[in-house]
Amino acid sequence: MKSVIRHVGLSALSLAVLAGCGATTVSSEQAQTTNQSTNQTTQVALSAPPQVDQALTLNQIMANPDWMGLFAQGAYWSDDGQSIYFARQAHGAPTKTYYQQSIDGTAASELALNQLHSADQRRGVLNNDKTRKAYIYQGNLFVKDLNSGKVSQLTRQNTAVDGVRFLNNGDISYWQGDNIFKIHQGSGLVEEIASIKMAAEPKGVQAPSTYIAKQQHRLIQYVAMQQDNAKAKQDYKAELTKADPTMSAKTWYLGDKEVVTNLSLSPDGRYVILALKDKSYSWRGEHDIMPNYLGKDGYVDAVPARARVAEDKNPGERLVLLDLDTHAKKDITIEGLTGFDEDVLAAVKTENAKAKGESYDSEKAPRKLQLMQDWGWSQSAIQWSESGDNVAVMLEAVDNKDRWIATVNFEKASLTTQHRLHDDAWVNYNFNQYGWLPNSDSLYYLSEETGFSHLYLKEQGEKAKALTQGKFVVSDITLGPKAQFIYYKANKTHPGMDNVYRVEIATGKDEQLTQWQGQLDYTLSPDGTALLLNASTRIQPAELFVQAIGGELKQLTNYTSDAFNNYAWQAPEVVAVPSTHGAGEVYARVYLPQGYDKNNADKYPAVIFNHGAGYLQNAHYGFSGYFREFMFHNLLAQQGYVVMDMDYRGSKGYGRDWRTAVYRQMGTPEVEDLKDGVNWMAANVNVDAGKVGTYGGSYGGFLTFMALFNEPELFQAGAALRPVTDWAHYNAPYTSNILNTPDVDPIAYERSSPIEHAEGLQKPLLIMSGVLDDNVFFQDSVRLVQRLIELEKPMFETAIYPVEPHGFRQPSSWLDEYRRIHELFEQELKK
Template sequence: MKYLKSSLFFCLLVTVLASAQNKEITLDAIWNGTFRTEGMQSLHSMNNGKQYSVLNNEKGSTAIDVYDYKTLSKVETLVNSSNLDGITSFSDYTFSNDESKIILATDVESIFRHSTLGVFYVYDTSTKSVVKIADEKIQEPTFSPDGTKVAYGLNNNLYIKNLQNNQTTQVTTDGEKNKIINGITDWVYEEEFAFVRAFEWNADGTHLAFIRFDETAVPEFSMDIYGTELYPDQLVFKYPKAGEANALVSLHIYDLQSKKVNDVKVTKPYSDFYIPRIKWTNDAHVLSAQYTNRHQNELDLWMINASDMSSKLVLEEKDAAYVDVTDNLTFLKDNSFIWTSEKDGYNHIYLYSKEGKLINQVTKGPWEVTNYYGFDEKNNTIFYQSVENGSINRDVYSIKTNGKNKKRLSQQDGTNSADFSSDFTYFINTYSSASTAPTYTLHTAKDGKLVKGIKDNVALEHKLEAYKLPAKEFSTVQVNGNVLNMWMIKPADFDASKTYPLFMFQYSGPGSQSVKNSWNSANDYWYYFLAQQGYIVACVDGRGTGFKGAEFKKVTQKELGKYEVEDQIEAAKLLGSRPYIDQDRMGIWGWSYGGFMSSNALFKGNDVFKMAIAVAPVTSWRFYDSIYTERYMTTPQENPSGYDENSPIHHVDKLKGNFLLIHGSGDDNVHVQNTMQMVEALIQANKQFEWMIYPDNDHGIYGGNTRLHLYTKMTNFINNNL
């Protein structure tokens, strides 16, 4: 009897364990935060080089806590919202240079992708006092170097608040919605040059440089915002489409003593140009500015002297396709500078004198520098991230300015990124791979030696052990004469003697990467979910994508949607020839540029793909913005065939398979106009298809149950048509 009870218990235990290890992913779990990772929010290295701060949220309050690098123990709490009158929480913080004051961000609301409005306060760490910067919601509040003033944007004008006497000075007065913007970027600069704050303090806080945007001649775009009221609102904003008028930009320097705004005039005659970056040098009188022509195939670095407003061109870069703007410009004590460029065919680090004479190419080789972390002047050492260990991986390195004594500081294959202490003694390494959730570890900067662990996601990994998850397999495929990176996810119970439908994902935009050795995104869990349903999911990065050199990336110039589509079609054919893939049941999907691609792949590859899903797709580059589109296509006036021959709108007559088209009606980036034009073309071609509009949703299509609804709809479409 006792033996029988033990046997029954053992059988029950085995059954429970087997059941626990075969738990299936659900769409609800993907979008309700079940698989969310832990991270370090708003990490800041303190000036002393021995400590760092992070933002912590606990029990309904927000705190800035300081930790010791060496011991990782909490040293102090600088400020806690529970001790502040009128501030229940804050979402971000910024220190003054001497760390005596902190800007706290509250009640922040998004405008577009990067821009926000918020109510901001200055907290004084010594007096514990709090001062509201402005009664209205403002943009981009920024301390002066000595921390006594804050500059900010409000209603398209610039203001400076003096924290010592609480007086506010209005720097500009001509700001007007949809006409003039001072110190804050317009829509297209924000989206394509990826910055919002277009003003900069000089080294001693005596001058403020800013870019002015005159949008008067830029065509307006309007969108109905349906909301819940009886009549909809309308959003009207300036949006320069390819070939249309851009904002007229100009550079200015405000002198705080004289209260005069001086205009910058460079000596090169630009007719139509952009100013994508400005940055003061260590000399308080010298401002650097990057200028690029409208085609973006010439990039110039100027030095402007604020004393006499003279300008000097110190560096010129030209390319047959385009030159990327660099965010890595770093001035050394003598105003020599570090610069990144792909002029030798790969993105590398260069050192120039202050006059623009090349001192040395610091990094070299058939691989890309993917991030620049900083320069340790004391040890003459540059820290950077690269794909030297394989284009799907990222590693952290150090190197001397002469290009010698290079060290790999990260230790595990996958994706490594670093946050260095201010004195470059330590760095916090963030690591993940396709099989390892993000971990945060402390290392010494001189050799990368592990000091200790800080935070991991072991709890999530343990949670995932209950699920029967397949592996993400990395490999390469030979397509159209090129070796392309690929990942593939097969069902956990994959049987090579059986055949499976293939569902492909891609993005494919210039310089992008979808095949990378990093931890799961929400979409990866969706792909695991589809694998549970019996699909093989694959992703191939074709020509035009990044981190394999300029030639590979720029081959698509003036022909967006040609070579990338050819690669996806050919890759599908190659995979379809494998005995375990059913070549009659292959589909493809993508979002944004990926939607442009999946539409083209279904139409042009109508004998290859049975179905496609396009979410928020560009359907003609004539509808998209000037900066992005013309960088790769020049203007429609110059390159009409490049625009039209690769537009899926012009290939709808080829549709044979099943097509699902999805868009958000409030998409300020890729306008729903793209989908409406595609719909009309399909109707006139008498082609049946399915489509879905998400009211008032922007390019991300999210909020509430929206993502769950979207992925449920796409899953059902796949199940019904593949």
């Protein structure tokens, strides 16, 4: 589940460090490295874990994570590229502290509160000659002269500014709510260039229409005079608005049935594209609340809850084009989209109808569409060319089977398909970055059409050209400041190792810029000469580095605590488990027991951890976002367990086919992979296959259920944390991707929901949920518990956490949770 499983504290994207600072580096002897282009695999040689002088304790592992260090968050370049900015925040603290640090390696300096408004901002827009930068800070608009460094505040209001852009003539435009303004650079005049009202247009002065009204106007002179005066004033105001240059633009009335969900102004200030949605639609559930039993006033608080996929009826969006010069409004038609009316779910509907003894007749009909939703790719789905002569929109079907990049014909208000990405399963919510090359009609974009996310270049009317290709994943693209190169991140050398590359647009020449053996994120400097890296290895968390293009890597921060750095952590081995179910190889992390001896006559017990989110990568060479679990697995290894952490099918980082293997059958291929994992451990690391347990949270909790319910001999015990028990009760944006919707595809929901398979439980099960979980509702666990009671299953226990949301926050809750998991494994796996 995207955004579902991240534990509070260190995020997976900010956990990083350099190998030269005490990290365990990955050598060819230690690591199993796959050459993706040749599909050749080097056999892994498992090394013995390090000896430790002091045993880990659950109290230490589950303590406030600040003991590991307060790491840099949200790092970005200064405007001049000579320093970086970042924040640090103590666990549970309400505010952040902000810092600036020179790239020459000097210590970071803390920024005072009265300095924050003038500090360089991460997000902003540049004028055409890149001499000025406009940005929003605390809801107000600022502009910075990049030559002098002078910062000027342009607004000081309680109504927040929502967006800003420079116009081609140098003026600044910004919008607040549905109103668009322009600041004239010469005079400083603030002009409202578009006032958009989501209301019916006022009727104005109306002539009498009924008999009685007409009679009143005919017989009563005073009434007739009032009517004539009102009409004259109305006509005068209309003429004045046209003739008087000091008047603001005429108001747009777009009806009272919809709301504006997206607004984009062209660089020349002439056109506005709006996305509108039925105002009756809400993400909130119509029928439910989430009860908070520990309300501050001593009563039960009714907390609003999101809608379930079974009741979420997304109406889609429609696009409207406003011409501010002519005051013409045009509805943008969708007929220009290839496949806009295809019945893409015909096969699914036919199968479900047949199961009910019915038939299904396929018919073409316009599909519901919307702008491609932003799942963290930090760009608008509406992209204007530099001049404003062209605009592209990225649209997705609400049924999740198509993504289009289309250009808009301003005269006809029609769409022309430039690229269609169709997927019989679902289009990925990642890998949707795109844009225009400057001074051209060429688009660059990411697409998974070959089975892996790659970078393409397409001139309008021409065939697209692939700039990258191979069995690896390209992400995080950045157009260089001179538009000579496109920079990107990819896992070319191994699915669990990231590096930064760039491709020369004119020649297609590809160049690797970093030599990292772990995971990283990058930001290109404003002048394109250096990279800011947030990079990690398996046993060291987040630090920042800078590397000049073609230069040496230099560490900037060192916030990992001595207590953490000085401990002899076991770096998990990353292995490839051969699949007996047609999956090829399944990557996994393996932790070996203290004093491991493969030839030991006594076989080891084992635990398999199931990562959350489904679509998430954890068997990599970076520091895990599951940092508590990383430490817990070290503890288990010290106590004689082998621990495996698999990137089962559905996980991120391995391409489209791996991702969509779970389509309409969640919990089936993943459990097959877990079975291969158990067999691999029995064959390779002396594990007793009859003494293996499993656990995980959210999607990992769901997977624990599916394994225990459907393969009761596979694991001897399982713990499910914050688990999904019935997919019909989860949210629509995530679930409808994989299982369609319950009204269309009940087969997929019944096949994939643990509550439908609960009769298979035969081994001890621990269910743990937070009462304030607004992601996977506490009700999920309540319903399953009642189902197990009615099935007369005696081998389960529950634990509830009254103050916890999906990602637990209180160290005491973490400790209680993992004490119970540890006790379960000790009791059931060491008999």
